[in-house]
Each structure stands twice: as C-alpha cells, then as structure tokens.
Amino acid sequence: MALIKKEVVDQIIQHADIVEVVGDFVDLKKKGQNMWACCPFHHEKSPSFSVAPKKGIYKCFGCGKAGNSVQFIMDIEGTSYVEALRYLAKKYGIEIEEDQSPAAVQAQNEKDSLFILSDFAKQYFVNALHKNDEGQSIGMPYFKQRGLSQATIQKFELGYSLDSWDDFTKAALEKGYQLKYLEETGLTIVKQEEGKQYDRFRGRVMFPIHNVSGRTIGFGARTLKSNDKKSPKYVNSPESRIYHKSDVLYGMFQAKQAIRQEDECFLVEGYLDVLSLHQGGIENVVASSGTSLTENQIKLIGRYTKNITVLYDGDPAGIKASLRGIDLILEGGLNVNVVLFPDGDDPDSYIRKVGDTAFRNYLKEHSQDFISFKSELFAQEAKDNPVKKAEAIREMVVSISKIPDAIKRSVFLQRCSLQFGIDEQVLISEYNKIHLTEQKASRQQSQPSSGYMPSDEELAEAEAAAAAEAEMYGAEDQQEVDQHNTLRNREREVIRWILNYADKEVDEGLTASQFMLGELEDVEFKTPIYARLFDMCRLKLEQGFFPTATEFMQHEEKEIRNEVIDLVSEKYEISNGWATHEIIVPHESDLVTYGSEREVLRLKWRNVQLMIKEQMDGLATLKEDQEVDKCLRTIKTLKEFEKQIADMLGIVISR
Incomplete structure (x- = not known):
C-alpha cells in the first residue's frame, strides 16, 4: 500500500457532497440556504450545527467543530486523514491510485x-x-x-x-x-x-x-x-x-461511540479497570495504562468529548503524583471532574465489591470539580501550617492558570477564594504574575526546532492578551485593551472580506482581493493568524490565482483550516419574509466595492491610532529637545492622517 496521489485526493474532495456525507450520520433540515441539525459532537436542544452546501463545509456554532467532508469523517469516526479519504472514495466509487514512488x-x-x-x-x-x-x-x-x-x-x-x-x-x-x-x-x-x-x-x-x-x-x-x-x-x-504510547489510550476503540453519546469520558489507570467498568455497562471508559497522561492522549479524548472524569485509587501518594495530569487536561481546554475511591480500592475492585448499580450511584454522589478536590487534598496537608497553606494556594492558582477560557478562570478563582478563605484579589495578583512569567518564558523558547522566533508584533499581542486578563481582574487601562481587541477584529474583517469576495469586481478590471491586498501592502498585521493568512493571500495572487477560501480549507495546519472555515461561515441569514413585504435588504455581497473600501480604511484608521498612542507613550521618556520635537512632529502628521481617514469614514473625532 502507498500514499494516495494528490489528484485523487482532490477528486475525492470534489465529489464528496457535504450534505450527503453528514446526512449519513445526522438528520439535516433545510433552513434558508443552509442545512441545520443538533450537533452530533455535543449535547444540545436547539440546532446550532450548520452545513453550507455551496461552500462544502460544516460548522457548529455551539462547540466550534468545523471542516469539510473529510474532516467530518475524521471527527465522527475518529479516523486518520487517509482513512477518511478511503471511506469517502469507497462511498463515491472512486478508485484510489497510489503514489508509486x-x-x-x-x-x-x-x-x-x-x-x-x-x-x-x-x-x-x-x-x-x-x-x-x-x-x-x-x-x-x-x-x-x-x-x-x-x-x-x-x-x-x-x-x-x-x-x-x-x-x-x-x-x-x-x-x-x-x-x-x-x-x-x-x-x-x-x-x-x-x-x-x-x-x-x-x-x-x-x-x-x-x-x-x-x-x-x-x-x-x-x-x-x-x-x-x-x-x-x-x-x-x-x-x-x-x-506510540503517548498517543494511545487503552479501550478507546471500544469506548469512542459511548464517549460521544454520553458526552463524558471516564479516565482510569489500568486494563482491568476498563474491562470491569465496560462489563458493568459503563462503556465510556479508557485507561492511560499506568503511564503519565500526555498532551496527545488528552487531544484524543477531546475529539469525542470536552468532559473528563478522572477515577483515582484511594492512595494519597499516587494521587499527588498524578495531579500533573489534571493540569494538562485543563490546559487542553477540557472540563475535569474527579472521583476518589475508598482507601485500598480501585475502580476494578470497587465495582466488583458493590455491583454495577451502586458503583454508578457512587460516581454521581462523589464526583467533584477539580477545585474542590485539589483544595481539599491540599487543605488536609496544610491544616494549621501557614507556609504549607500558602504553597497549597499557589499550587491551586498554577492549575487555574492552565485554563484557556478566561470566564472559567474567573469562576475558579472565585471558588478558590471561598475554599481557602483568602481575598480574591490576592489570587488574581498571583495569577497575573504566573501569566506574565509564562509569557516571558515562551518568548525565549519559541519553537527553536523550526527556526521560528516571535516578532515584536506577536510579543505585543501577548502583552495585549495579558492586559485583557488584567482588566477582567480589576486593571484600570480598559482603553488599551479595547484598542488591541478592536485592531484584531479589523484585521479579521479584512481577511474575511478577501476570502469571501476575492474574485468580485470593485471596479472595472479590479477585484476585491487585488484592491485590498494592494491598498494594505505596507500595513503590518499584528495578529499572528491573520498576518499569516494575509501573506498566504498575497502569495496566491502573485501566483496568478484568486485567494478564495476553498484551497485554504484543505491546508495541512488545523489552525488555518478552522480559522478560514470560521471566516466564511454564516450563522444568520436574511429572512425571506422581508421580500414578502417588499422590503429589500441588501446582502454584503451586493456591496463589495463599498465594503472593501470601508474595511481597508477601518484597519488603517485603527493602526494610525495605535501609532499615535505609541508615540505619546514614548514622549515622556525622551530627554533631548531635538528628539521631543521630532516626536511631536510625527504625532501631528499621524493625527492629520487620522482625521483624513475619519472624514472618509464619516467619523467625527472628539478630543
């Protein structure tokens, strides 16, 4: 067996009708131009899973799962890319020709x-x-x-x-x-x-x-x-x-469908734990097989659910050694609960001792979120020792800092504050120290194997993220945070416009992508993902092709694929009811010239504002009169440029 040729891959993707492929697993219903259903990847009552036939993509606006036909098979069946291609080739009767090198x-x-x-x-x-x-x-x-x-x-x-x-x-x-x-x-x-x-x-x-x-x-x-x-x-x-041990979980093949259906995965340590629970009707269970939990194993679980419940033996020493696994789960963006069995028991021995029904009840009654579990564990050790209590609190904040979702972090910091009886602001301050330390460390260790080093813009992005966190926890400089967030949104809109309307004319012989890429040639994007996409679009145009989303949705990097799908997915559609009442509501595709010009101006305007702020911030540090004069002249020029753009946008600047 050899590799599948690129031409055959393209043929499979072209023939794989997204509605037919998804329809084999999900009951789709037409609403507007798209098809909708309850998401097969997470539990929901109202449909948020959309399939766009014209674009050949699916997108869940609830859990974020997105992709084309190949990605859907990978997600729903838990297969590799090649296995998904073979599945689709068989479905559509396409003979697979191999790369015979x-x-x-x-x-x-x-x-x-x-x-x-x-x-x-x-x-x-x-x-x-x-x-x-x-x-x-x-x-x-x-x-x-x-x-x-x-x-x-x-x-x-x-x-x-x-x-x-x-x-x-x-x-x-x-x-x-x-x-x-x-x-x-x-x-x-x-x-x-x-x-x-x-x-x-x-x-x-x-x-x-x-x-x-x-x-x-x-x-x-x-x-x-x-x-x-x-x-x-x-x-x-x-x-x-x-x-590869770090990529495998024992029992995942037998458990994957149950994990998806239950929207929860029980994580145990040994083979017999899996076998006994599976036999007792708890089929959504896998084991790390006695090894430390790895990032790839967590990602594997994350393909089927975002909820993990770790089942621990009643051995305090073993539990403390395993806590790093919880931090990895949190870092992976998954929700984690913990169940602790009586001392001397493990899941296998306990289910055989009490029976299936009592075991299930025990899981429900003793399941704790990780904050309650970990804080109780450390509180018992610390007792009346203030030094140990301080160390325990710091350990808790380190775990909370691993959570990528800002709202969840905020909630857990509040819980930790109540659990240990300590001022929440102290925990916030400790979190900010940890976060900034990690940011500095990441600058020094950024992917040396690929030769990649973060740019000043990416470091600024990291600082902006830290500032956003600080604001959530009581920082005062909201204006700076808003400016960075707005810049990111403006860059996002430019890329979205280019990908959606790359070949649409804004003037005779001039397309939206040609116009926008040309107008923004000297503008440096600050958000890494949009900087990469902008460069990819520019390269595509230089090669004589329009940078449409279709090809980027097949990109080898998942981050690129997901971002592009997100940019071209439409959550809402214009109701046909407007036309019934003879009310004409134009779609943005009818306003390509206006929209392209406006998005270019908006991004330039935001960049100029940030440049003015940088000059103003640096003014106080200048000592030489000549340097001060030069900086003031630069600020004056930038403000004039800011006003020109504002006038074109119809914005009144008040100072």
Whole structure:
C-alpha cells in the first residue's frame, strides 16, 4: 500500500457532497440556504450545527467543530486523514491510485507489515487462551477470577502467551514473518551477540492495544507468577512505527461511540479497570495504562468529548503524583471532574465489591470539580501550617492558570477564594504574575526546532492578551485593551472580506482581493493568524490565482483550516419574509466595492491610532529637545492622517 496521489485526493474532495456525507450520520433540515441539525459532537436542544452546501463545509456554532467532508469523517469516526479519504472514495466509487514512488511504497509496505504481524500475534495469543491446555488451565482461570465474562474476553480480544522461550517466535517465522519486524514490534527479543531470539511475553495474560480504527498496534502483558520477584508484573510493547504510547489510550476503540453519546469520558489507570467498568455497562471508559497522561492522549479524548472524569485509587501518594495530569487536561481546554475511591480500592475492585448499580450511584454522589478536590487534598496537608497553606494556594492558582477560557478562570478563582478563605484579589495578583512569567518564558523558547522566533508584533499581542486578563481582574487601562481587541477584529474583517469576495469586481478590471491586498501592502498585521493568512493571500495572487477560501480549507495546519472555515461561515441569514413585504435588504455581497473600501480604511484608521498612542507613550521618556520635537512632529502628521481617514469614514473625532 502507498500514499494516495494528490489528484485523487482532490477528486475525492470534489465529489464528496457535504450534505450527503453528514446526512449519513445526522438528520439535516433545510433552513434558508443552509442545512441545520443538533450537533452530533455535543449535547444540545436547539440546532446550532450548520452545513453550507455551496461552500462544502460544516460548522457548529455551539462547540466550534468545523471542516469539510473529510474532516467530518475524521471527527465522527475518529479516523486518520487517509482513512477518511478511503471511506469517502469507497462511498463515491472512486478508485484510489497510489503514489508509486519507491520510497513511499517501501515505507507504507513496512508499516503494513507491522500491522499484519501484530494482528497475527493477537490471534495467536487468543488461540493459545481458548484452544491450548496451558491457556485453559492458567490464563483463563485468571480472567474468570477477575470476574470477566466470556463476552468481555472476546470483545477485547484477550489472550495468553505460553510459558515457553520461543514458541511464538518459531510460529511467526514458520508463517513467513521477518525477524526484523518481530524485533521492531517487541514481540521477539533478539540477542545478536549470543545468536539467540526469544519471546518477550512468556507465561503472561495478554491485553491487545488497538488504535482508534481497531487495528492491533501493541500489547500489555501481566505475569501470573507471584513468586518471581525479578520479573515485573506488567510488560508492554516498546515504541515502534505503529505504536506510540503517548498517543494511545487503552479501550478507546471500544469506548469512542459511548464517549460521544454520553458526552463524558471516564479516565482510569489500568486494563482491568476498563474491562470491569465496560462489563458493568459503563462503556465510556479508557485507561492511560499506568503511564503519565500526555498532551496527545488528552487531544484524543477531546475529539469525542470536552468532559473528563478522572477515577483515582484511594492512595494519597499516587494521587499527588498524578495531579500533573489534571493540569494538562485543563490546559487542553477540557472540563475535569474527579472521583476518589475508598482507601485500598480501585475502580476494578470497587465495582466488583458493590455491583454495577451502586458503583454508578457512587460516581454521581462523589464526583467533584477539580477545585474542590485539589483544595481539599491540599487543605488536609496544610491544616494549621501557614507556609504549607500558602504553597497549597499557589499550587491551586498554577492549575487555574492552565485554563484557556478566561470566564472559567474567573469562576475558579472565585471558588478558590471561598475554599481557602483568602481575598480574591490576592489570587488574581498571583495569577497575573504566573501569566506574565509564562509569557516571558515562551518568548525565549519559541519553537527553536523550526527556526521560528516571535516578532515584536506577536510579543505585543501577548502583552495585549495579558492586559485583557488584567482588566477582567480589576486593571484600570480598559482603553488599551479595547484598542488591541478592536485592531484584531479589523484585521479579521479584512481577511474575511478577501476570502469571501476575492474574485468580485470593485471596479472595472479590479477585484476585491487585488484592491485590498494592494491598498494594505505596507500595513503590518499584528495578529499572528491573520498576518499569516494575509501573506498566504498575497502569495496566491502573485501566483496568478484568486485567494478564495476553498484551497485554504484543505491546508495541512488545523489552525488555518478552522480559522478560514470560521471566516466564511454564516450563522444568520436574511429572512425571506422581508421580500414578502417588499422590503429589500441588501446582502454584503451586493456591496463589495463599498465594503472593501470601508474595511481597508477601518484597519488603517485603527493602526494610525495605535501609532499615535505609541508615540505619546514614548514622549515622556525622551530627554533631548531635538528628539521631543521630532516626536511631536510625527504625532501631528499621524493625527492629520487620522482625521483624513475619519472624514472618509464619516467619523467625527472628539478630543
């Protein structure tokens, strides 16, 4: 198997009708020019999920999910980009032609070999559990002892590896599988210097690990020898080209639909926690498999829900070690709750002890938001020790600072203030210190691997964001915050206008994109995403093409794709009722000349205002009379230019 050719990708995207693709999963209803439904990605009562047939995109104005037909399949099915393309190609009867370059073919063939070998290994271990005397007498009793039913064992494809040095390796080699792939997947350990090779998983019950598409990519294995102190209880597959521990969650393949339906994911630690809860009817559960939670694992959960409930064993030391995971979840923009089990119990042991119904009730009654959970945990430690209490409060603020949503941060700071009995303004002040420290650190560490360094404008953007936060928490300089926010909005509108009306004429032989890109050639955009889009539009025009949104919606970077889709999505449409009453309400597409000119002037005007402010702020620091005179002349020139633009916009400047 090789890579899909670009021409075929373009053909698939062109043929994939967004209404048909989405309609296979969602009941769409026409309203105006677009189709609407309740969003399949989050619970809602009123439809906010829009499909625009003419633009070939979907957009949820509730949760923000957006994209084209390929992205929809990726979101709804949890597949990779290539798998989504293959799904659509099959739906529309498009034959996939592959990129047959030797390097591409070899790389894909080798990766496929690893998948095929892993699937063979899984089936071998399943057969050993069900059909071999050793598996039946040793492996199966362990699973039964842990309360697992035959249906659960089969659903998760559990198995057993014989207690033999090389039984599996011999069987694989006899079937024609190459030793180099056996070694890369970690199924076989090769000792070159000794000329020996032997099975990694000997005398262990086997837990196959699947990717979100259901393909076997690795294994977890538990020993059944309690008297062997030298052998670790659990052994996992090593990293390979198909298995990256930091990207995988155990049980995600079996849980993804339930997570989406319940709009919640229970996060546990071990394989048996997942199996027992799943068997008890709680199917929206995954495990980090004993490893520290990673950013990619959180992103994987975020594809299906924004709500995570972490189920902790009743072990205080283990809980404190795991708290970093909560901060990562918060940083990922997800909502996190916590359930703590009685000391000595974990989810697996507790559900087997109390039963399914009582376990569900326990989850409902003991679920806490992370602020309540973490503050109680630290408060117990601090007690009457003021130093420890101060450290606990600082830890709480550090966690809150990870939350990207400003309103949520504000609410949690209030909660923390009440929980610890401390003035909210003190917490706000501590938050601002942390935020500014992180901003300075990010300036020094900005993506050195790509050679990228933040520009002065991006640093100004960061400072503006900090100023906006400070205002939310009681800062006085609202005017400066408003100016930066307004500038961002003006830049956004310029890009939106270019993308929506790139090929529309504003004058004979002159299109909106040509006019706006030409007029703003010397203007430097301050917002990074819009600066990039402006440069991309300019490059497209230089290449002889209009910078329409269609191609940018296929961009390799998700941030670009999502922003462009957001810019061309229309939440509201003009009602047909106006025409019934013979009231003509023009659409902005009827006013391209007027709108293009006005957006250019608005952006220039806002930039001039910021330039005047910068000169005014710098005036107080100047000591030489010559420098002061020069600065005053610059301010005067800028103010004259500001008035000229204001007159053209019909704005009266009052000072």
